[in-house]
Amino acid sequence: MTCVVIVGTQWGDEGKGKLVDFLTEGADLVARYQGGNNAGHTVKFEDQSFILHLIPSGILRNKMSVIGNGTVVDPEALLQEFEGLQTVDISVEKYLKISETAHLIMPYHRVFDKLREQAQGDNKIGTTGRGIGPAYTDKVARSGIRFTDLKNPAHLRNRLETLIPEKNCLMKYFFQSPVQFSVDQIVEEYRGYYEQFKSFLCDSSLLINQAIDNNQNVLFEGAQGTFLDVDHGTYPFVTSSNTMAGGVCAGCGVGPSKIDKVIGIVKAYTTRVGSGPFPTELLDDMGGFLRKEGSEFGATTGRPRRCGWFDAVLVRQAVRLNGLTSLAITKLDVLDKLETIKMAVGYQSADGKTHTELPPIYEEGMTPIYEEHSGWQCPTKDITEYDDLPKALIDYLNRMSELVGAPVSIISVGPKREETIVSDPDQIWA
Numbered sequence: 001m002t003c004v005v006i007v008g009t010q011w012g013d014e015g016k017g018k019l020v021d022f023l024t025e026g027a028d029l030v031a032r033y034q035g036g037n038n039a040g041h042t043v044k045f046e047d048q049s050f051i052l053h054l055i056p057s058g059i060l061r062n063k064m065s066v067i068g069n070g071t072v073v074d075p076e077a078l079l080q081e082f083e084g085l086q087t088v089d090i091s092v093e094k095y096l097k098i099s100e101t102a103h104l105i106m107p108y109h110r111v112f113d114k115l116r117e118q119a120q121g122d123n124k125i126g127t128t129g130r131g132i133g134p135a136y137t138d139k140v141a142r143s144g145i146r147f148t149d150l151k152n153p154a155h156l157r158n159r160l161e162t163l164i165p166e167k168n169c170l171m172k173y174f175f176q177s178p179v180q181f182s183v184d185q186i187v188e189e190y191r192g193y194y195e196q197f198k199s200f201l202c203d204s205s206l207l208i209n210q211a212i213d214n215n216q217n218v219l220f221e222g223a224q225g226t227f228l229d230v231d232h233g234t235y236p237f238v239t240s241s242n243t244m245a246g247g248v249c250a251g252c253g254v255g256p257s258k259i260d261k262v263i264g265i266v267k268a269y270t271t272r273v274g275s276g277p278f279p280t281e282l283l284d285d286m287g288g289f290l291r292k293e294g295s296e297f298g299a300t301t302g303r304p305r306r307c308g309w310f311d312a313v314l315v316r317q318a319v320r321l322n323g324l325t326s327l328a329i330t331k332l333d334v335l336d337k338l339e340t341i342k343m344a345v346g347y348q349s350a351d352g353k354t355h356t357e358l359p360p361i362y363e364e365g366m367t368p369i370y371e372e373h374s375g376w377q378c379p380t381k382d383i384t385e386y387d388d389l390p391k392a393l394i395d396y397l398n399r400m401s402e403l404v405g406a407p408v409s410i411i412s413v414g415p416k417r418e419e420t421i422v423s424d425p426d427q428i429w430a
Ligand code: GDP
Pocket: 008, 012, 013, 014, 015, 016, 017, 018, 039, 040, 041, 042, 043, 044, 294, 295, 298, 299, 330, 331, 332, 333, 334, 412, 413, 414, 415, 416
């Protein structure tokens, strides 16, 4: 039995979906522990391409897939995902389970997400607009609605009758919007969802812990990335959940002593969607090159991703915050054509001070201190053996690993399952 956590080490979109799909071959159960349909996890195999937002990517391999209690679920978006899976004959009825205590994204959460962003003008976070922040806000304020609250119509109505007047007051007096939410309408809509989802609901902590007790291999699929974590990310430009590996314990009801391996997914360069600090961002042609070669457009919103060089300071912090046991490096093929490749090893602030950690409040004007590496300038996507990788690429990986303080276990040279090289199998299911 092994419990493996997959976590993004940067600002999301590192290729978690691809790696989860790859590793699911050896897993018995895959679970999401935080986030919602703000995530977009791309999986490509044969001629097919899937983007999963909430359902664990493991479902594409017909493995038991669990949406844990720490996630926030938009029922309408989930039904759309069901439709997508039907087209490839994946049985959600057979393979999907949803925590009965997962919180729901309500119609007012989506509306507030957009209105709050508009109200912030230039200071906006650049959210995905899916209602994630407002749903987690209500969860922590103890004003959330969970799947289990849908069971009894009188209970649901009672809760909404307390909550909705406050929401409507905000709409009318703060946002000056004519839109008002109706308890009757929401009760009807969400009771309908209950009927559609009731057979999927379970005590997900019990289910996952039973799998662990039965010596099954369990994979936890992180969403977003370490620097979007609400506690340890570039606050306030973060998402509203604990994206880091520690989130598994609260978000799936699994004790920390059960986790064996934590694999950090590292893009060979850096990207970010939305606002916030990004020390190695490239606003020049090189940024455009990475965006084009890496097809760096959001899997959820289609927004162009901001692109920049690999930042070893950031990933070293991710190694510490997540207790990473190894790294999976993705998108190395995107760098194939480059003569030289840079990586940041520190930052210098305007007063000349050197920083080897990303400070909690990022100072504008910090410039990265770069190291330059020779590129390999040859195609890599058809390479299947570690020993066949170009020497310059291996040097680049070794330097990354040395700077961030964790070994490399997996190398990804393309979006498909077979474009993956395992360099250290002992770091995975063993
Ligand atoms: P996630 O959110 O971490 O799952 O990542 P996304 O799916 O949002 O974005 C990663 C993108 O890179 C997807 O389009 C993947 O198909 C693609 N991808 C993943 N690994 C590789 C790789 O090694 N090389 C290339 N070229 N593309 C990759």
